[in-house]
Amino acid sequence: MDRRSFLKNSTLGAGAAGAATLAAPAIAQDKQVVKMVTTWPKNFPGLGTGAQRVADRITAVSGGRIEVQLFAAGELVPAFESFDAVSSGAAEMYHGAEYYWQGKHKGYNFFTAVPLGFTAQELQAWMHFGGGQELWDELGADFNVKGFLAGNTGVQMGGWFRDPITSLDDMKGLKMRMPGLGGEVLRQLGANAIALPGGEIFPALQAGTIDATEWVGPYNDMAFGFQKILKNYMYPGFHEPGSGLAVGMNRGWWEGLSEADQALIHACCTAENDVMMAEFNARSGSSLDTLLSDHGVSLHEFPEDVWNEIANLSEQVVADVGAEDDIGKRIYESYASFRKSVAGWTKISDQSYTDARARALSL
Template sequence: MDRRSFLKKAGLAAGATAGAATLAAPAIAQGKRELKMVTTWPKNFPGLGTGAQRVADRITNASDGRLTVKLFAAGELVPAFESFDAVSSGTADMYHAAEYYWQGKHKAFNFFTAVPMGLTANELDAWINVGGGQELWDELSAQFNIKPFMAGNTGLQMGGWFNKEINSIEDLKGLKMRMPGLGGEVLRRLGATAVALPGGEIFPALQSGAIDATEWVGPWNDLAFGFYKIAKFYYNPGFHEPGAGLSCGLNKDVWESFSPADQALVADACKAENNYMYSEFNWNNGSALETLVNKHGVQLKRFPDAVFDAIAGVSEEVVAEVAGEDDLSKRIYDSYIKARKDVGGWGDISEGAYLENRKRVLG
């Protein structure tokens, strides 16, 4: 495509969305485009915020500055939970976020971050990349004028921070806990009050007593947020996010205005971050946990089997109910559960069995 054709095509794409928002179209000058990325993360927050910045930088650098992505952290351009609407309408061009934040738009978005008792990071990647998950995600997001990609994963998350010990299911009743997504609905059915808060609002809510407990991510991020200063009981494993996928969603009109080469460039930048972030969390969580326990006196606890079993039972009910929302929800649910059975079954006799024996023999 020559420069004149490119500018003509880009101008048509920009004009199509100009009525929705004057800020919608990326700035185009002399063949260059500036894209606005909004996020749900605090500015420069380790792992999540820095991961979003890496996606922006990869696109900018790989295009030699022809596509320049400017990142706006939560609250800088729009509030954290308004990122989806900003990109859908064209006020921003792309977001970096967790899809379960959009469950108010469609409950099936949960499957593309994490659902209780769902897929691990490796299993989620297998489903998205090979098992048909991406095609279903594309179909869902297209209803909102968005093209989605996986662009990060935290791995298995911790069960959360509590001001009291959890010895029985009764200890969850009346508890006010920060937990988004379907995990929050599980807590509600067990008698707790689930609250959805963006990352930057969690610490003050815990400090003020507005919430009694919170989950966030894992040791690396939780240490950075300083939850150990308020709560000392740190529980594992997390039932709600066994492999939390993070996403980069692009305004679909903007995406379709890209050349095939630029589409491939953006897709590769997201895939690179998906791999890097998972590695980063795995590398940093162990040393962060050691610091929390040995330096800050955090008490690492494991949920009693009876508590976890009760949570798991309710989780299966909550997740299955999403299939009843509409035909697309059922197709997503059926595909996801098949992946959990097929990929998870292989994992049990491969990595699962190996890790069990490694721990048994080597400690």
């Protein structure tokens, strides 16, 4: 090898070595630690663990470039201050239920659940193919927040009561934990609806601050121990027929991500929507059996006249959101139109099949 070739190859080698030396700091600089605050107690089954799965999934799929550190309710901010923390940039992400933010705008209810609203499958259909995500994005832009669905509990139970609800009179004066528009329906019935984060419900029942509560369903309710205080379990839950949970992100932070990282986060949220729904379906049946057989819980269906009055009031309460402002009107109209179009298919598909299966097999 002549001197010129040696010098050329040596120069190329030095350049490659220099590039390798520079690559490590560049990768290190690309890594970021992200705070996710939640509305759930630490490690709470289903909801808290679902939020942790989202955080862990984003961290894993990004190869650790986006390391998401989760903070349970109260660890960094109180549960109901999660939205403000993300909006202001104090945290990059939250995991919670959008109806907790109805004080910002009542339209947020539609992205968790509204009374007599979408099932879990219908909500996903609206979000992905009915214009729901676009309306959510528009609403969130006013608060510097971008959201994605990242979990669903499915249809919820009607709640826990000291005595079964047998008439509309039983609702009058009742102090019951229920957030969202379902709480407004209770007020129309003469009850006192109180919004409490999950971790505060059991102490409130113990202290007599509330007489009754709803939370989610057998899987989560048994974990909170409501069966230790109340024994009457009502169904179905009119207020949350398919409760979507969300990851909300600071919009400035979100818009600073590459398109690839945005797609990564969206995919991780969508994955949790599927996994959490599967978990609740898998756990709730056996949990209900345990509540009934081992804890002396009695199951009661709401009487037809009570349910019908609840349904009538629910329709008006939900429609009132459309009178809020232009975005409220468009969210409500989109919801109402899509519910009408999808309900017929739900009736002759899922509903008719499960009814026929139950009749044929006595399930």
